[in-house]
Amino acid sequence: MTDRGAVFDLGYKPHDGERLGTPGAFRATVKDGLRRVLGLRRKARKKILPFFLLGVALLPAVVFVGLAFFLGEFSPDVESPFGGYEQYLGLAGTVLLIFSGLAAPELLVPDRVEGVLSVYSSRPLRARDYIGARATALLGVVAAFLVIPNLLMWIGFAALGEGAFPTEAIDGFGDFARSLAASVVYVLGYGVPAMLPAIYTKRTAPASGAYLAIMFFSVPIASALVESGFSASRWGALLALLQHPHVVRDWIFGSFNSDLPTVSQFEPWVSLAVILVVAGLTVILGMRRYRREM
Amino acid sequence: MSDPIIATTGLGHAYGSVVALHGVDLEVPAGRIGLVGANGAGKTTFIKILLGILDPTVGDASVFGDDVRTSAIGIRSRVGYMPEGSCLPLSQTAADFVVYAAELAGIPAKAARQRGSDVLTLVGLHEERFRYLGDFSTGMKQRAKLAQAIVHDPDLVFLDEPTAGLDPEGREEMLDLIARLGSFGINVLVSSHVLTDIERTCDWVVMLDGGKVLRNGPMTGLVETDTVQVDVIGDPDAIAADLSARGATVSVDGTTLLVQASDQDPFDLVMAALADTGAGMRSLGARSTSLEDLFLAGAEGGGE
Secondary structure, X not given: OOOOOOOOOOOOOOOOOOOOHHHHHXXXXXXXXXXXXXXXXXXXXXXXHHHHHHHHHHHHHHHXXXXXXXXXXXXXXXXXXXXXXXXXXXXXXXXHHHXXXXXXXXXXXXXXXXXOHHHHOOOOOOHHHHHHHHHHHHHHHHHHXXXXXXXXXXXXXXXXXXXXXXXXXXXXXXXXXXXXXXXXXXXXXXXXXXXXXXXXXXXXXXXXXXXHHHHHHHHHHHXXXXXXXXXXXXXXXXXXXXXXXXXXXXXXXXXXXXXXXXXXXXXXXXXXXXXXXXXXXXXHHHHHHHHOOO | OOOOOEEEEEEEEEEOOEEEEEEEEEEEOOOEEEEEOOOOOOHHHHHHHHHOOOOOOEXXXXXXXXXXXXXXXXXXXXXXXXXXXXXXXXXXXXHHHHXXXXXXXXXXXXXXXXXXXHHHHHOOXXXXXXXXXXXXXXXXXXXXXXXHHHOOOOOEEEEEOOOOOOXXXXXXXXXXXXXXXXXXXXXXXXXXXXXXXXXXXXXXXXXXXXXXXXXXXXXHHHHEXXXXXXXXXXXXXXXXXXXXXXXXXXXXXXXXXXXEOXXXXXXXXXXXXXXHHOOEEEEEEEEEOOHHHHHHHHHHHOOO
C-alpha cells in the first residue's frame, strides 16, 4: 500500500455501444417534455403551478370518493347531489384548459427563443418528430389530469359499493369507459389548440393569455353572433370552442345538453368535427412552422 | 486524397433574391477543416445545408457519401453541431442538458449519463455541471455548447464560430480543445472569420467569399511560399542590388529582404550576395504567408 495518490488521464472514450436512432431521440424528447411540463429537474418555482393544478384536478375526485365513504350510501349517478364522472369532467375540464394554456408555451417557446432548436436539427429528428414528441408529452400529462382521478373514482366507488368489489367494478366499468372516451375529447378540444399560440409567439405569457382569452371569450362572441339575427347567424355557435367538449361529453353519456351549439340545433357530431378540425389545423400549422427551422 | 468526408458539386443556395452560395465544388478529406470567410460569406449556410436544415437551391452535397437531400437523418446520426448563436436551455443544468443531448442522438440513457459526465470533465465543466446554464458565463456557455456537440461521439463535428465572444484566455482554451478533437477520432469543420484560429487548429482550409470558393486545400501547401526571408546586418540596399544583379527579385523592408528567384535556388543567391558584400545576417528561412494574405489575395483576384 502506498500513501501517494496518482491521477490517471483516462482520455476520450469513444461510444461503441448501441445507438437508438430516431425512436430513441423521440423518446428522449417526450421525456424532456414531461419534465418541462411538470417543472421536474427545474428550479422550484417551475414546479409550483403544475403540481398545484394537478392537486386541484384531483381534489374533486377525492372529495367525491371521500363523501361516499363518510355517507356510506353514495353512488356516482348523475342525479347525485355530489356528481359523478360527468360532473367531474366538467370541473376538471376547466383545470385542464388552464393547465394546457400555461404548459404548452413552456414546452415550445423556450426551445425557439433560446436557440435549442438548432441542437434538435443536428440530431436524427425531423420537424414532425419534434412536434409529435412535444404534443405527446403535453397531452400525456393533460390526459393524466383526467384519467387518474377517474380511475380513483372507479376504484373508490367499486370499493365502497354494497356488492363485492369485482361485481361493483364491472357494473361501474361502463361509466368509467365513457369517462375515458370523453377525456380524450377534452384532451383534443382543450389540449391540442393550446399549442397554436405557442407556435407563433416568442414569449410564454402572451401565448398563455391569448389561448385562454380565445377560449373563454369564444362563448360570448359566439352567442352575440347567434343573437345578431342575420340569415346564417346560427353558424356563429360553432365558434364557441369552450363548449364543444361539453356537448360531446353529454352525447357520450346520453345526457341533456343546453350549450350554445346544441341550442343552435347542431348535432353533437358537428361539435366533434369542430374539435377534430381545430386539432388538425394546429398540427398542420405547427408542422409548417417548424419545418422551416429543422 | 482518401475518400472525402464532404463533397459538393455546383452547390448553391439563395434566400429569395439573395445568393448565399454559388457554384461550390469541393472535396474535403478527413481531419480538421477550417471554413473561413468574412461575415456573410456563406459559412453558416454551407453548414446548414450539410446538416439537412436547408435544401440546396442547386447542385448536390454529400457527407460521408450520403446525399444531404435524401439521407439527412442518417447524416445527423453521425455529426455534431455547435451553432454560432445560443443553443442552451437556460432553465436546465449543464449535466441534464448534455445528457439529454446525448439521448437525442440515440445514445441509451445509462451510457448518456456516463458520457455526459465524461465530456463535461473534458471541456472543463465538471465542477459546474449541476449549475443552471442560465447562470453560466459566456466562456462556460461556449464549453457547454461544445460538450453537447461531441457528447454522442460523432464522426464529424461542425463548430460555427466557436471562439465568438470569448476573452483571450478562453479563446486559447477553446482552440486547444478543438485541436485535441482530432486525436479523439472526431473530424472537425471549424467555421470562423478569425483566420489565426484556423491557422492554429486546422490542417485543411476552405475559403469562402461572397458565396464562392476562393481556395480549398491543405494548410501546409497554402501557407508555404518560394520566397526567402533574410534579416541582414549591414547595408540592405547594397545586398538587394547584388541580388538583383544575380537575377533575383528583391523587396526591402528595413533590414529584412524578401528574395524570389525563378530559375535558381534563392538560398544560394542570398549566401553569395552576403559573401560578396561582406554583410552578416540575423536569420534566414522560407517565408510563410498568413491565411489573411491568401484570403486578401484571393478576394482581390476573384477566387480560384
